[in-house]
Amino acid sequence: MTPPDDQIFHLATPAQWTLATATGEVAPPSLATEGFVHCSTEAQVASTIERYFAGHDELVLLRIDTDQVATDLHWEESRPGELFPHVYRAIRVDEVVEVIPWRRAANDPA
Secondary structure, three states, X not given: OOOOOOOEEEEEOHHHXXXXXXXXXXXXXXXXXXXXEEOEEHHHHHHHHHHHOXXXXXXXXXXXXXXXXXXXXXXXXXXOOEEEEEEOOOEEHHHEEEEEEEEOOOOOOO
């Protein structure tokens, strides 16, 4: 399997993004427990929200500059046959090139 040539996003709650801007880095609990920051391609964002953020009505999609994280970016199989981007360090706030607000539509499943 070859990694997709795609943009990558880290999904966070608005509170998590506020904390990241205060500390200067995106360092979710997975960094301490698994050694990396979970990310998704644009095509994977919807399924990631469904699977891991079902109880959230508001998120921010943080688009990461893949050139800046390239040496620490690894594409790994997380679901059978599907590669996901993992960044093996905290992501600096200045490596986030776009912050996209996301709100669950009224008819979306919770």
